[in-house]
Amino acid sequence: MKRFSLSPLSLALAAAVATPVLANERNTHLETVSVIGDTEAISSLPGSAHLIDAADLERFEFVDINRMVREVPGLYLLEEDGYGLRPNLGIRGSGSGRSGKISLMEDGVLIAPAPYAAPSAYYFPTAGRLNTVEVLKGPATLQYGPFTVGGAVNMLSTPIPGDAAGMVQLEAGEYGESRLHSYYGASTDTTGWLLETHQQYADGFREIDRADSADIAKEDYLLKGRLRSAPDASYQQQLDIKVQYSEEESGMSYLGLTDADFKKDPNRRYGISALDEMQNRHSGVQLNHSIALSDSFSLHTQAYYNKFKRDWFKTSLGGLIDLANGGDAEAQAQLDGGLDTEFGIKHNNRKYESRGLQVSANWQLQTGGLDHDLTFGLRRHWDEVDRFQPSENFRQTNGELVFQDISLPSSSNNRVEEASATSFFAYDEIQLADKLTLTAVLRYEDIETEQQRYNDPERNEKGSSKSNQLDEWLPGLGLVYDLNDQWSLLAGVHRGFAPPGAGSDDGVGAELSTNYEWGARFNNGSLRGEMIAFFSDYENTIQNCSIAVPCPNDADSGSYQLGEAEIKGVEAAIGSDWGLANGWAIPLRVSYTYTDAEITKDSDDGDLLAGDNLAHLPENVFALSAGLDSGAAWRVNLTAAYQDEMCVNNACNRGGTDRFDHTESLWVLDAAAHYDFSEDLTTYLKVDNLFDEQAIVNRGPDGARANRPRTATLGMKFVF
Incomplete structure (x- = not known):
């Protein structure tokens, strides 16, 4: 393990510009957690960016991140459990498995359990407590990394209020759902604090044969504190601390249904998976410090530590679903519980740690008559995943699950993987002319990665080991030209990068691409829109293998090189809040994404051929939301979302394949109605999946699974 070591860069910069100025001349905006800022900042970015703020989230009161972000063009979803507990998000064809190909952040720092060693995001921040979601694509993503092939998603937690303020939100709904979200905080000129909790429970909508339903219990707690310099201090500075803890118990399984059983009841689950359960705990600490050393220079430091412990107790049936789909009567009988069989349930038991320190500076200066807004920074990061995964063996006898014994883990299930990374970025926004920004x-x-396997449970005997090292320079350029006050044109090119996980062999390279985009934006104050074309030329496409999304060679760990590929498409979005007479308004949002992706060169082993598709990538994605706001006590909102069917492997477009190689296309309509009893008290009714449309939205890793059925929820919110 390497110790943190920072270059003297930050100290030298501080010394170079440490000239006192009057407090009222200094930029006192010291927040560092946002990557976009606000909707006004989007117009200057050389790539696509979208901000879902607190008002947007409040329209539907969603607690599922999939529903929150599905209006963002260029972003793809692969649903799994119906609640968004462990979402699969992808951007511009980057791959959606466990959101492992995007730079996933909370409050500006990497939040995946081990973003370098094991980037699959088995932990995801509790969506119901989020205040804002930012999605960033294009050259600007090079500021954050390490994943720049697609983009970055940054989630902002509840901010410390400017004055003493609080909120209590209660919900109750179908399938035993209930939710409590509450916070209280206060600020003075020099201090601030916030205490928050979010608690979510449900019986679940999947009914398990000869057992109860798949329930959910998730609790999340957050504490923030702040110290800020006095208004008349020589240097304005701010120190923030955030402490977070969450835990979850949920009866989630990877076992789906045969197509025949899905058609009869999409919400059924086989009794052989009755013991499947996820248990996890997450804790994190984040420190942010900012200081304005002059009216044109500020320095920001963030230190973070995250720890995640999980045990996903999941049955492994060795392709029983595939056999039953093929007409094997014995396999079907085993699934139904009518035929005795022996099987194992593995403790997918893992401990993750990640920690890091990042320092960045913002410097506004002039050179040669040109205005520069320069940001540069350095990050030192280390993370680790420790797997110790025994299996419990059971026998299904007359439909009952009878414990037999325990199998100790093999070396593949008894290993430690770690990664250390040093990264640097420089981002310069140069005003070349009044209307042209470069x-x-x-x-x-x-990046350095290591994997060590052990041959015995006590870890006295080391087994095989792997290590890898790689480094890359990633440049990018972008242009924004303002045609007038309403129209602007943009174009950008940048180097896409995604590192392989710690299970990769020595010499395995990173995923690399050259990403282009060009398009136009329009904003006249009441109507705003954009249309952007994108093209990504992949020199080497890599899939990180997992049980959730196995690789083409059926591996569920390590990395698999898919080779050269091309991804191209178009993103379009338009939105408005049309004002009507007497204060009435009609909010409207429409987004559409078209994507065409294929492998462009045969792989060396011949498993993949030029023309093969990329898995889990829909061709068409569409979302529309509209509402009616009285401007007084009530408002109603509707949102409709469509996603095409997807191939679940790389060869389903060769011809001669069957329906088991595809998911199904799906339209879903959600609705929400709010009524304000007063400025402080609001009640609402929301109905997810209003028309109760269900389809096969996922087939991996073991059988067909459905989206969430129609679910009505009644809620009340009190602010004080």
């Missing part, structure tokens, strides 16, 4: 960005990543 953005130049450069990122550097230096």
